[in-house]
Amino acid sequence: xxxxxxxxxxxxxxxxxxxxxxxxxxxxxxxxxxxxxxxxxxxxxxxxxxxxxxxxxxxxxxxxxxxxxxxxxxxxxxxxxxxxxxxxxxxxxxxxxxxxxxxxxxxxxxxxxxxxxxxxxxxxxxxxxxxxxxxxxxxxxxxxxxxxxxxxxxxxxxxxxxxxxxxxxxxxxxxxxxxxxxxxxxxxxxxxxxxxxxxxxxxxxxxxxxxxxxxxxxxxxxxxxxxxxxxxxxxxxxxxxxxxxxxxxxxxxxxxxxxxxxxxxxxxxxxxxxxxxxxxxxxxxxxxxxxxxxxxx
Amino acid sequence: xxxxxxxxxxxxxxxxxxxxxxxxxxxxxxxxxxxxxxxxxxxxxxxxxxxxxxxxxxxxxxxxxxxxxxxxxxxxxxxxxxxxxxxxxxxxxxxxxxxxxxxxxxxxxxxxxxxxxxxxxxxxxxxxxxxxxxxxxxxxxxxxxxxxxxxxxxxxxxxxxxxxxxxxxxxxxxxxxxxxxxxxxxxxxxxxxxxxxxxxxxxxxxxxxxxxxxxxxxxxxxxxxxxxxxxxxxxxxxxxxxxxxxxxxxxxxxxxxxxxxxxxxxxxx
Numbered sequence: 001x002x003x004x005x006x007x008x009x010x011x012x013x014x015x016x017x018x019x020x021x022x023x024x025x026x027x028x029x030x031x032x033x034x035x036x037x038x039x040x041x042x043x044x045x046x047x048x049x050x051x052x053x054x055x056x057x058x059x060x061x062x063x064x065x066x067x068x069x070x071x072x073x074x075x076x077x078x079x080x081x082x083x084x085x086x087x088x089x090x091x092x093x094x095x096x097x098x099x100x101x102x103x104x105x106x107x108x109x110x111x112x113x114x115x116x117x118x119x120x121x122x123x124x125x126x127x128x129x130x131x132x133x134x135x136x137x138x139x140x141x142x143x144x145x146x147x148x149x150x151x152x153x154x155x156x157x158x159x160x161x162x163x164x165x166x167x168x169x170x171x172x173x174x175x176x177x178x179x180x181x182x183x184x185x186x187x188x189x190x191x192x193x194x195x196x197x198x199x200x201x202x203x204x205x206x207x208x209x210x211x212x213x214x215x216x217x218x219x220x221x222x223x224x225x226x227x228x229x230x231x232x233x234x235x236x237x238x239x240x241x242x243x244x245x246x247x248x249x250x251x252x253x254x255x256x257x258x259x260x261x262x263x264x265x266x267x268x269x270x271x272x273x274x275x276x277x278x279x280x281x282x283x284x285x286x287x288x289x290x291x292x293x294x295x296x297x
Numbered sequence: 298x299x300x301x302x303x304x305x306x307x308x309x310x311x312x313x314x315x316x317x318x319x320x321x322x323x324x325x326x327x328x329x330x331x332x333x334x335x336x337x338x339x340x341x342x343x344x345x346x347x348x349x350x351x352x353x354x355x356x357x358x359x360x361x362x363x364x365x366x367x368x369x370x371x372x373x374x375x376x377x378x379x380x381x382x383x384x385x386x387x388x389x390x391x392x393x394x395x396x397x398x399x400x401x402x403x404x405x406x407x408x409x410x411x412x413x414x415x416x417x418x419x420x421x422x423x424x425x426x427x428x429x430x431x432x433x434x435x436x437x438x439x440x441x442x443x444x445x446x447x448x449x450x451x452x453x454x455x456x457x458x459x460x461x462x463x464x465x466x467x468x469x470x471x472x473x474x475x476x477x478x479x480x481x482x483x484x485x486x487x488x489x490x491x492x493x494x495x496x497x498x499x500x501x502x503x504x505x506x507x508x509x510x511x512x513x514x515x516x517x518x519x520x521x522x523x524x525x526x527x528x529x530x531x532x533x534x535x536x537x538x539x540x541x542x543x544x545x546x547x548x549x550x551x552x553x554x555x556x557x558x559x560x561x562x563x564x565x566x
Contacts, residue, residue, distance in 0.1 A: 015471070016470075016472040016473075023390065027386055030382050030390075034443065035398070035401075038379075042405055046416045048416070048419060103315055107316070110312040111312070114300065126319075129546065129549065130542070132497060132501075132544075133538050134501055134537075137521060137525075137535065137537075140534075147339075150338075150339050177319070209300055209304055230407055261415050261508075267419065274411070274412045277409050277412065278408060281408055285400070285407060
């Protein structure tokens, strides 16, 4: 942080010179509106929801009753349904993230280090454009691609293959597809920041392509990869719509929360279930914080 | 890295393959928008322009698009304002609690949408006693859009440094003049990129919207969800999706051009 150079007092800008010598005041002016918004709208709402997890629902009226207890938390921690669904959701989120990173690395590398400036621009547009097609339409397109008379079955049936049908593999494919641009863009940005001179130096010192990638590119790229993974991981963790469209009868954590808010009308239990993804995300963020990934989102 | 010709070609081939896979589902949507089969069987039994005609006459679709544009514009404006303020604060000052503020900005996008949705729904209805409306959707969308503006602007601020602003202040410019003539032109294309992404995020958001929209507020994703599973309406939804993808080329193209122009004309300071 550079120290602002003290300038002499200028009568023409009383406000500016007043602010100039008061860094704390300038900071407070900058921060007050955003902190007011995020603190009041978001953190207060989140805290209120978490508190609700310790309340209960009146079985007769269906209203939330302020009656402090740990029943919901105990239910969520010990119920086998919640454990199974948590493991399934976590597994899907990890697989989606791994698939996305594996697909994103070569295309981001080609965009950042091989393609000409003109092609780079075309490829960025090509990667970003699918984001503008509605999430729902794309999920539904996968439903039609994977159906028994869909394009997947049509393409692989001559080779004796068949569609995986609707289920967890279809859910993983569809979610990986939906979040791919969100993973490609940070990794592409990270690769753009790796100077070409370092790659050339590594080559001059005798390292092959693979060695250069492993020892020079990858260590610099980790924060960007993790930044991308935060998107695919957390977006998957809360999803309930895609799994409804292509997941067959499978439920994820989002479905359990959704059912308890809607049909079951049990907000306290829904709040207790939401503690699971919140805890997972906080552990994840705390683990990756040291890599500097949060500055690369 | 001096990649061998074989390595470059295989990387190019992988890229082409991935892009092809990315566009197959979109291609299916495009072709199905002309299909005579309302249940979207493959290959299409025949082709018709009926759905395109019906889509352009659909009052529901155009009203939903208008609602979504209004919400996205309002949410993006708020996000641009708050995101710029917070990135200036975090980039130009060191203070106690800086990491906490950083986390606070990221949280609305890092936590699953359904949690943000039910938390805000609960806060609006039961704590504040506010009726859900279009305003509550805008407030909710702005909250998770702040982070994308913040990320773009803070990355730019980090790159351009403070020397030009200090020079401006030394030459006697007021705080506002310095922002208007020095800082703003430097972050302009970052604001555009962040604003575009915020607009896209808000425009396509379904989960948070489900929980914060009042009765009668039908955004485009809500309209799509209502119509997607009706057999006679699914092809009309496909037409709307195709039109949106085609229209989106224009803003993405201009954002790219502006970003490219800034990079070559030395906004790096």
